Amino acid sequence: GAGVSQSPRYKVAKRGQDVALRCDPISGHVSLFWYQQALGQGPEFLTYFQNEAQLDKSGLPSDRFFAERPEGSVSTLKIQRTQQEDSAVYLCASSLSPGPQSTQYFGPGTRLLVL
Amino acid sequence: DQQVKQNSPSLSVQEGRISILNCDYTNSMFDYFLWYKKYPAEGPTFLISISSIKDKNEDGRFTVFLNKSAKHLSLHIVPSQPGDSAVYFCAASARHSGAGSYQLTFGKGTKLSVIP
Numbered sequence: 001g002a003g004v005s006q007s008p009r010y011k012v013a014k015r016g017q018d019v020a021l022r023c024d025p026i027s028g029h030v031s032l033f034w035y036q037q038a039l040g041q042g043p044e045f046l047t048y049f050q051n052e053a054q055l056d057k058s059g060l061p062s063d064r065f066f067a068e069r070p071e072g073s074v075s076t077l078k079i080q081r082t083q084q085e086d087s088a089v090y091l092c093a094s095s096l097s098p099g100p101q102s103t104q105y106f107g108p109g110t111r112l113l114v115l
Numbered sequence: 116d117q118q119v120k121q122n123s124p125s126l127s128v129q130e131g132r133i134s135i136l137n138c139d140y141t142n143s144m145f146d147y148f149l150w151y152k153k154y155p156a157e158g159p160t161f162l163i164s165i166s167s168i169k170d171k172n173e174d175g176r177f178t179v180f181l182n183k184s185a186k187h188l189s190l191h192i193v194p195s196q197p198g199d200s201a202v203y204f205c206a207a208s209a210r211h212s213g214a215g216s217y218q219l220t221f222g223k224g225t226k227l228s229v230i231p
Contacts, residue, residue, distance in 0.1 A: 004158070033218060042119075042204050042221030043159070056218065091158055100147045100208050100217040101166070106158030 002026065004107035006092050012113045013082045021077045021110045025094030032075050033104060034067055035091040043091050049075060050098050082114045118142045119207050121222035128229050134192040136225050138205030141186065145207035149219065150179060150190045153202045162203075163190070195229045202226045 005024045013019050025032050031050055035043035036059075045059040051072040060067070064082075069075040079086055089111050093104040120139045128134045136150075146167040151159035165172040165179045165188070172179050178191045192199055203226075206219040 031217075035219075035221075040223065042206075042223050043219070045218040045220070048218060059218070093158075098217070100210050101164070102217075103161050103164075104219060105161065106151075108156065108158045 004092055004094055004105055006090075006107040006110050008110060009108065010111050010113075012115065015083060015114055016081050017114075018078065018080045019082055019112065021079075021090050021112070023075045023077070023092030023094075023107060025073065025075070025092070026096075026105060027073075029094035029096050029105075030072075031095040031098050031102065031104075032069055033093040033095075034075070034077050035093065036061075037089040037091055037109070039088075046077070046090075079112075082112075084114050087112055087114045116141070117222070118145075119205055119220050119222040121205055121225050123225050124223070125226040125228070128195045128227065130197055130229055130231050131194045134190075134195045134199065134227055134229070136190040136192075136203050136205075136227065138188050138190075138222055139186060140188075140207050142207070142209065142220070143186070144209040145220070146210050147208045147217075148179070148181060148188050149206045149208075150177075151204045151206060151221075152199075153204060153224070159204055192227075195227075197229050197231050200227055200229050 034046040037043040048056040049069040064080045089109040091109045093106045095102040149164040150162040153159045202224045205222040
């Protein structure tokens with residue numbers, strides 16, 4: 001598969017549970033982004049990696065959200081002590097280079113439902 | 116405060132006619148604009164983009180127009196086809212974002228329905 005893949009596609013969590021969402025970017029892509037899309041809204045930026053370095057985490061809503069990309073390829077977004085307002089689709093995107101005109105390619109997303 | 120606004124939640128167009136989707140932005144630092152198309156249960160797919168140094172970019176049936184003075188852009192689809200039915204997101208980025216991140220700021224989307 002040449003595209004961005006994400007797993008799981010769907011996740012149901014009980015309030016207070018920790019979850020981990022995985023993103024496999026396109027091979028060789030330097031930049032990786034995480035976005036959160038609430039129902040009826042557009043995607044909102046969470047965090048950005050250039051290779052293994054997390055250069056921007058200004059969009060993370062609280063310290064319960066943590067992301068990593070230790071080897072500069074696969075990334076994991078972790079949410080601790082989930083709350084109902086965390087229910088959303090979490091989208092991962094990758095781009096070949098760090099420039100603004102480098103197209104971001106999105107994965108299908110992980111739909112998280114917190115009960 | 117929404118920096119990218121798509122004021123029409125939905126639009127219906129007859130097959131073969133022109134679809135015009137509109138987008139307004141407030142942040143004067145934005146200098147690169149994109150349109151993404153999204154089908155249900157899929158991620159957004161890149162459609163077309165335009166740099167702020169241009170006022171028009173065309174790719175097949177899709178044309179994006181940028182009016183910097185009005186902080187307005189539009190996507191024209193001619194002719195519209197039933198397969199174009201999807202949610203269209205307008206997005207913008209700022210070239211100099213300090214942290215080196217070219218994050219995209221999205222509007223809420225417009226759902227286009229092309230009627231056969």
